[in-house]
Amino acid sequence: MYIYNVTTNIDESIHEQWLSWMQKTHIPQMMATGKFTNAKMCRVLIEEEMGGFTYSVQYATTSKETLQKYYEEDAPKLRQEGLNLFADKMLAFRTELEIVSEH
Template sequence: MFLYNITFLIDEPIEQQWLDELKNNYIPMIMETGFFQSYQLLQVTDSPNEGLTFCLQFRTNEISSLQSYQNLYAMQTEGNFQQIFTNQMVTFTSTMKLID
């Protein structure tokens, strides 16, 4: 199992608007690509940063699916989401392999 993790640091005042956009548009758009089987959204509770920190993890059985998503869709989907929350959100991505 492989995970594509997107970490978001957002300003507190936009939390509800951000969650609505994430759940209603961003997550469905990524899931519709067909490269991931499931996802989970987590909130970091001990972040040293100002604002709120969330991690969104998409799961797939094949590393090739994750790489295909990154090559074909990541720049567009993530760029569009960044534009909506310009100067109110910072993101970074990482890929992980589930060991146990």
């Protein structure tokens, strides 16, 4: 099992709009690709020097191959939509995690 983690810092001026878009539009679109089994959205509980709010969204997937298909087939379009809407008011970075064990 793998986790595709997207951590995003959001400017305060668009926070509510971004949060609504993530929950009502973007995360459902990600799940609709059929490449993820579940998603968790978490608020990062540290104060950022740059200000704003930081969130981590973790999408679980069954294999590295499925994640690669997401990158090839879906990621460009889904990422571009966020950039079109929020441009320089958000900063995102992505990491891949492999689940070693669950307890």
